[in-house]
Amino acid sequence: MRELRERRRALADRVAAGAGPAVARQRALGKRTARERLGLLLDEGSFIELDALRRARGEDGARPHTDGVVTGSGTIDGRRVFVYAQDFTVIGGSLGEAHAAKIQKLMDLALANGAPLIGLNDSGGARIQEGVMALDGYGGIFRRNVRASGVIPQISVILGPCAGGAAYSPALTDFTFMVRDTAQMYLTGPDVIEAVSGERVTHAELGGADVHGRRTGVASFVHDDEESCLDEVRYLVSMLPGNYLEPAPAGPPRGATADERPALAEIVPVEPNRPYDMRLVIGELVDDADVIEVHERWAANVICCLARIDGRVVGIVANQPMVLAGVLDAAAAQKAARFVRFCDSFGIPLVTLVDVPGFLPGTDQEHAGVIRHGAKLLYAYCEATVPRVQVIVRKAYGGAYIVMDSRSIGADLSLAWPTNEIAVMGAEAAVNLVHRRALAAADDPAALRAKLVADYTERLMHPYYAAERGLVDDVIDPADTRAAVARGLAMLADKQEGVQARKHGNGPL
Known part of the structure; x- marks a missing residue:
């Protein structure tokens, strides 16, 4: 032996x-x-x-x-x-x-x-x-x-x-x-x-x-x-559950439900066209900047990351105004769609931060199949059954607003800052399209355009327009964003949503 x-x-x-x-x-x-x-x-x-x-x-x-x-x-x-x-x-x-x-x-x-x-x-x-x-x-x-x-x-x-x-x-x-x-x-x-x-x-x-x-x-x-x-x-x-039946590892509660972050109002400019780094916003929302970003260098106009808010692991999808003004394109839609599906597969709640001017226009995008790729993100959100919180930080225009987890496709809670603008398109573009004949015939097109833009903004793009119609649950002070999101996630922690009986869907792969 x-x-x-x-x-x-x-x-x-x-x-x-x-x-x-x-x-x-x-x-x-x-x-x-x-x-x-x-x-x-x-x-x-x-x-x-x-x-x-x-x-x-x-x-x-x-x-x-x-x-x-x-x-x-x-x-x-x-x-x-x-x-x-x-x-x-x-x-x-x-x-x-x-x-x-x-x-x-x-x-x-x-x-x-x-x-x-x-x-x-x-x-x-x-x-x-x-x-x-x-x-x-x-x-x-x-x-x-x-x-x-x-x-x-x-x-x-x-x-x-x-x-x-x-x-x-x-x-x-x-x-x-x-x-x-x-x-x-x-x-x-x-x-x-x-x-x-x-x-x-x-x-x-x-x-x-x-x-x-x-x-x-x-x-x-x-x-x-x-x-x-x-x-x-x-x-x-350390951020992932062992399997789809287990919760992700949680840290101790951090008192986020009463945590004010006044720096948020300073990070995001009121002017809709001024860029800023959405990562700074995310850093204020999460526990101790505890973030791991996925695909950091690919399709950087959208941010996808895992983080903790009040100890709970969440998946964050956010437009990035520092890159291509935060527009969605084919690559960004693919990136966000797969991340949403991953989070939903493993029961990780989703927080979506919206500041999007629309989809990137151009023949290159259309020929690259932006319709099909955008539909992937739409399909992923519509199919997701995990708790979903949307925060409209500044602007949300056109179809991009819909696919960024709007209430119409199933977000459980939609919050908006007082700076939010939700519309089919920006006021300038809308006026130029709707009133093009009147502008062409006007003696002073610039003055008429300014008047029409002000009227369109006041009627359709003020912060409370969507809230009055139930598409936004509350208009919040930016400083209260971390607390409001944490309270929303706590409210939705026991969410149960059945899945329609079928073999599987036929998503736009």
Whole structure:
């Protein structure tokens, strides 16, 4: 027995240590090993490894233990998570039959236990030597991603290459993290593109972290190094419930229901066309600026973030007047729609801060399908059953007002500042359109226009017009916004809304 124990311990040590030259190459690339990454992500000493001795079938060729992926479970701040970390030092982290089976087993365990699933991706792709079995392995992972969607949070972390079919699993998960300089995601690599089209492009230009963080929206978060990236994953998990049946982790009440924030009136200009940073407004509404922003660099004209108000986790969707005057466009609508659906899936209340002049006009937007993408946001809000609070900060024009969680599509509570203007369009544009003949025939068009604009504003755009018709529940002092939102969320905390019986809707994907 002593000899058996020694052999077992020696084998475990060899598996954990990995191949020295391969580990050295990994570190030379500025990357950590799979086990080092797990050490950064999980609470110290909490990791329970599964299938450490798993090997590929057959007798020929290299059959290293783990088959290029470390799988198991641990805790983050004491809360259970399931995690796999692909190991580029073992067969390039390539996915074969045994590799896929380990991930699939872990996914099944995460779903059965109702705990978040985290994947650390660093792989050369499908193991060509195993042919169709590698492709079958990917298919099984994708099917489980879809089964787990909306049931448990799924987080992908890209710490190296993630190419070909492998890229679809992160695309199916809720959040994707990427690290600059080392992470790449694409379906077809630079060599294939050059062979087919003659176009030359680098890995970073094709699918680097900044490309997916700014242009494609594939990356939810982008970080400069693995340490800050994995620390942010831990922070995100602290905001999320373990599954759709659990509430998100709450902090202690912060007395928000009686908290006045006079700085809010100073942050937001009264003039409807003057820009300001909506992040400053959010910072005044939430507990201790406790915010994690999703897709910060993509579609920056809308802000989506998780935060806490009076200890409760909420999802905030807000127009950003600092970027494109806060208009909605195709990308912003897609970004906000997916965030709304995520929050609704996991029972996270929604707070929508509105200051929107409309949808971005232009042939580029129309041809990019802004109608279809705008309908995604409309569909997401209409379908959401979580508590929903809307705050109209300044202006809300046209169809953009409707899709930003208006009462007409199901907001539970709508609050407005005294500066709010809710209308089909701005007064100037409305007068120019409705009275164009009278203006053209007038001796003094400027004077007539000024008179008509003043009349239109007084009749249809004053702060109480919508409140008088029940479309706004209250016109509040800006300083009372944090307190009013906190009281509204407390009032709606036990909201129960049934879902219409059907297989599923057919949203505008």
